[in-house]
Amino acid sequence: MAGNLFSLDDLKSILRQAAGEAEDVDLDGDILDTDFEALGYESLALLEAGSLVERRYGIALDETALTEAHTPRAFVEVVNHQLAPSNAA
Structure with a gap:
């Protein structure tokens, strides 16, 4: 985790772990401003991703x-x- 910041690559890894990846979606493309629904992720998948972030980053x-x-x-x-x-600490 470079500079202790959470990156788009970190998010992609966690999304894949939490809910997989839709076959017709390329998470390695330009997705930064793409709606999660268009990427195939619903609120439950995002909450699971959030839980993984919480555990991984404390x-x-x-x-x-x-x-x-x-x-x-x-x-x-x-x-x-x-x-x-x-x-900041």
């Missing part, structure tokens, strides 16, 4: 903020916002 995520994160960019921002206090 943080607690705001469930409301997580469910309002409709794109990978927004999800990464939610995680990094939570990691920020530990980065």
